Amino acid sequence: MSTIYNSETPEHARADAFTGGDVPVAVYGLGKMGLPLAAVYADVCSNVTGVDVDPDVVDAVQAGECPVSGEPGLPALVGETVEEGALRATTDIDAAAADAKIHVAIVPTLVDERNNPDLSILQRLLEKVGPGLDAGDVVFIESTVPPGSCRDELLPVLEATSGLTRGEFGLAFCPERTSSGRAIEDIMQSYPKVVGGIDPASTEAARIVYEQLNQQGVIPVDNATTAETVKITEGVYRDVNIALANELAALADPLPVDFNEVADAANTIPFINVHQPGAGVGGHCIPYYPYFLINWLDTEFPLLQTARDVNDSMPDFTVDALHSQFEAIGRDIGAARVLVLGVAYRGNVAETRAAPAKPILKRLSREAGELFVTDPVIDDLSAFAGTEIELSEIETEQFDAIVLVTHHEEFNSINWDGFDPLVVVNGRPSATIDSTKHRVYTIGSGLQARGEL
Template sequence: MKLREDESAKLYGVGSPLEERRDAFVDGEVPVAVYGLGKMGLPLAVVYAGVTSNVIGVDVDEDVVARINDGDCHVEGEPRLPELTSAAVNAGAFRASADPAAAAAEASVHVVIVPTTLRDDNHPDLSNLRTAVRDIATGLDPGDVVFVESTVPPGTCEDVVEPVLVEESGLSTDQFGLAFCPERTSSGRALKDIRGAYPKVVGGTDAESTAIAETVYGELTVNDVVPVSDATTAECVKVFEGVYRDVNIALANELASFTDELGVDVNEAIEVANTQPFCDIHDPGVGVGGHCIPY
């Protein structure tokens, strides 16, 4: 595992052309830390390792960390992930750590992909995100960049993440980069999705952060990278995608209940209705599934 020997190996605020910064990233000169090694975090870390060969994965579960460092994969149901995890670890391109502060001290690129759950009052629980950001702040240096992939309420990067990083690190907002780069992945196809099944959305808190995110993710995906105006717009994109699916799945299920009473084949009715170009009704099912959409 390469460590940061050259403190100038930074991506933000260094003044060099983006092409040179991209080359440094790809050559492994810019250490990456991925915080959260769950169902989506581990595949993301492995893809990063395949590109830059200098990645630390961070997780608070010491058993998960031990398994990964043994070349094992704790995430089930993801094709090729066990083989790629083992290969990355054995090649020295990827290792796991249960010490987020130590990882933050080594890394120049910090990628947050911890879960956002709901509190008892149905408001978003950002405690995992806040903890990860505080840990990053302990090792945040001028020139570092932070990418948030976790699904969050719009405004979180500007109203929560950036203030915590500033307060805990002592840096000003113009000394580090921050961008929201939402994961757009599904269980069972995470590697395929990360590598480019869909365009990657990125939005920074300033223009340089957006440009760096576009440059980095342009190396991870074979699809387009779509930069948006700012981090809050990118956060809206992710939430809008989920709301669209939630509402339309609910609509399809309501229509199925209605047609049951009429003795009508709902699938036939939907298929024909969708021949109208302004109609795109989803298929009904047993409910709103997956790990993210219900939240």
């Protein structure tokens, strides 16, 4: 059986062996990012086993079905690769690890209740993968980890459980650089893949493999720690940038000025890229990655912590804005019927992790007279405060206020003048509230939509 981790074999021969299906691949984790990655691997090399702990996910993939929603092209690619025998799925980690020569880990890495990085899921996975490693195997980590993790945390696990030592197998960090709703496009062609190994042979193996998957090519960096830091830097840049926008959004109130217009104009200079403000920052990436530095390294990161504090304050900013608008018209929010639009952390994505809607709804459940909530892409709203209402029913109800927290496409069809809320707080400036009769406050723009300067 061919191996990728073998510098004595010519590069073209290793690439041909991979694309020819002679190098079995195991992808561990078939979630929102893992299944697209497994499907792309299968499309390229025709020899992939996807591994997941959820038997329902495995059964669906085995049947050629796609348990991940909202990813264009993924259902077709899963169906095709399964039908061709290029992709299969199992819950048996031991068997998959024993068979594979390339091991790709893409499982969740989050933070605990004190915002300390939690690598336990990844570490437990590698404890199971390790006994199946053979000399010449290579492990690619796509899960985001704090800098130094491959060297100090993950390599020791693999060595201890495999009985092998560094140099007998490869280990490289190859971070996913994908966004929900465009995973296949991002994996294959949006931007280059970054790879860095614990040794030059690991980096070379990762480069050879990912050059077959990614049309934009590969950026090999000096080592795994460098690649880990690249991924974290991408995340914290966005967090700090959003915090800047959120802090400057407050200019809409005292000046007043439409900061969203300011940002659009400022961004016409190539080296300026101010993000949009909003009701909060959620998801499985941006709210967590700053803590992969703050609570991992013995170094102070005051800017990163400040950015986190600013972004974490935006749900309260949103509710405070609603209070201010009620006070301006002499109404009591305690007697108001309030509707919240959207609980997903991002528009058109069925994911609620760290969603700002949760603290917004929790606070409004204490302060509003009655609270209602709707989200067309989330099936189960039981974790959120408020009475669930279908989107199709909102125009038949009477509300005193509406708070748009998530900009789903489905909300674009709302006939705002078709019902009579007094106040609308728009928490997503990308959404247009097309209304001539309501008091509309947009974060970053204030009341300018009504010409009130």
